[in-house]
Amino acid sequence: PLALLLNISPKNLEKILYFAPDRRREQLYEVKKFDDSSENNKMFFENGVITETEFKIHKIYSPNFNAELLYRVRQIKIFPHKVGDIINNKELSELQEVFGSLFFAVEPYLPLEFKQQGSGYDLDREGFEIDETDKEEREQEKNQSTVEKVSETGETAENSEEEKEVYYRIIEIDGLISESKLSPLIEKEPGLAKKTTMAKRTVEESCYVVINPRNTNHKVGDTILESENRLHTYYDPEFKAGIGAEAIKAILKDINLDSLNMELREELKRSSGQKAKKVIRRLQIIDAFRKSNGKPEWMILDVLPVIPPDLRPMVQLEGGRFATSDLNDLYRRVINRNNRLKRLLELGAPGIIVKNEKRMLQEAVDALIDNGRRGHAVLGAGNRPLKSLSDLLQGKKGRFRQNLLGKRVDYSGRSVIVVGPKLRLYECGIPKKMALELFKPFVMHNLVKRELAHNIKTAKKLVEQESLEVWNILQEIVEDHPVLLNRAPTLHRLGIQVFKPILVEGNAIQLHPLACPAFNADFDG
Structure with a gap:
């Protein structure tokens, strides 16, 4: 009923209530132009890559926002390097100019000759320690080369430091490339198009429900991902979406049953088939709320009732x-x-x-x-x-059927049936103890009437003691008092029939075999 009223699929409703993630497969884009490049906005895209949903949201709020489709090249032989190769900053710029910054990833590569941090030892290119004599010779050579360079070029040593090359190591070749970078490569190598697919990513985030859509394309009750909620809230602080039972209750509070009833009736006139059936089911729930003067938000519990201790002993x-x-x-x-x-x-x-x-x-x-x-x-x-x-x-042993509807009836008995071959068709054998319970009021009345007991209380004690006088009186009573025999399920009137009781020993009721068909009874225990 809750999912129908909110027009949310039960699966999505469960994700919202239990803070479960939703999974989607989305196309990737590379950000090319963004109006605001502040740190707050950079958190919306990692390495300049966004999903298709995020691209659409940026485009709604920021018309100048621009991004390109990303593709993934499965055949990376067009790339002139492999993982582990060392390149300098000039080569890096040239590669990024051709393939873009997403095609491959690099990390800074330390020079071979360096001072080991935290120690007073110098290391050579192979990592061996340099002694003091070698160190002085190296310093002299370095100073001499610096003087020669300054004399030739007229530059200082500080300027020469700027000319030092920075090296990078290629750590990954992902094959991601934008549409503008891919087109020239395909012109050079036409077969590359067959080895290229659209770049997609599986997004798995918490599932939110829209409470106040504002000026977006969403409606109340739509499900969105956490990243979508974050973007909408950044651009429009009055946009509201939530997760959990609190969000569902907020939507239920804002439902106007009368206006929703009119909208659905108009929609029903234009609908047919399965859609019409769904609208009818929603109308039934709304009409039930209106007739009972109930509020939809009452379906969400704020206070949990605790049953009395006697029911949980x-x-x-x-x-x-x-x-x-x-x-x-x-x-x-x-x-x-x-x-x-x-x-x-x-x-x-x-x-x-x-x-x-x-x-x-x-x-x-x-x-x-x-x-x-x-x-x-x-x-x-x-x-x-x-x-x-x-x-x-619930169930046969539950509170309703067992305790409320299935109460034991006084002066009645229940037992299995066995064959009574010596009985007549209208007779049934009743165990003595069961018969005593059935006719207890009659027996106690006769005990007082015959002055065998002074009052009902004394007569009750005599019945409980099962004295000889009690059995004699019981034998007389059963001669004139027939009993009703019922077998469940009582599907027709012959399920309850009258029999003359005959006192027998044991604990089972004896029944004539020819009386069984009417009861649909048998003697299998």
Whole structure:
């Protein structure tokens, strides 16, 4: 009902409530022009790469924003180097001019001759220590070469430092290239087009629901990724999207049932097939809320009711141990997680930790209401699933059928049937103890009437003691009082029939074989 009312798929609703990630496969773009190059905006794209969804959002709010499609070249033989090659800054610039900065990745390469940090030893190109004599000779050679260079060129040593080359090591060749860089390469090598595909990335982020779409293309209830929410909020602070039960409740509070009812009825006139069926189901839910004067936000619990202790007892066993109801364990999980979440919020914990704790709290409440409905059931001692509130209520042994509708009826009995070959068709054999329970009021009345007991209380004690007078009176009573015999399920009127009781020994009811077809009974136990 909640998913239908909000017009959200149950799968997406579950992702929102449980802070679960959504996964998408999106085309990649390389940013070429961006109005604002501040540090705040650079966080929106890593290495100048954005997804198709992010590109569309930037384009809506910033018309001058520009980005190019990215492609991935599977055949990288067109690249003149391999991983591990050393290049200088001039070669790096030339490669980036042809292939772009995303095709390959480099890291600074340290020169071979350097001073080891943290020690007083100089190392040569091979990494061996240089002694003092060699060190002086090297200094003299260096000074002499510097003097010669200055005399020839007229430049100082400081200017010569600027001419030193910087080296880089190629650490990765990813094959990402923009459309503008790819076109000249394809002209030179036409077969390259067949070995090129659009660059895509699998995006996996938390799933948010739109609460206030503002001027965007989204509607209330649309699901977006966390990065989309971050972008929309940056460009338009009044845009609002959320995650978890709080976001769903915020949407439910803003629902106007009357206006939504009119909109759906208009939509129903234009719809047909499956779409019309879905609109009708939504209308049924809305009409039910309107008739009952209920509010949609009441479907989200803010306060969790705790059932009385008598329904979740704790019994003391021998040795000081306690046997407790499963509900107590499930309630304890909810309380512990709720207190921990409160503490994390007070401490100002990071958002990812708070989200995880909210998810765990939601799962604890789910386990309390219906354990095992989502994912693995919470297990107790001996790997036994704990019984939740639903287990307490549902089924034949539940609170309704067992305790409320299935109450025991006074002066009645229940037992299995066996063959009574000596019985007549209208007779049934009733065990003596069962017959005594059936006719207890008659027996007690006769005991007082015959002055065998002074009052009903004394007569009740005599019945419980099963004295000889009681059995004699019972034998007389059954002669004039027939009994009703019922076999479930009572599908027609012959499921309940009248028989004359005959007192028999044992604990089973005896029945004539020819009386079985009407009851659809048998003697298989």
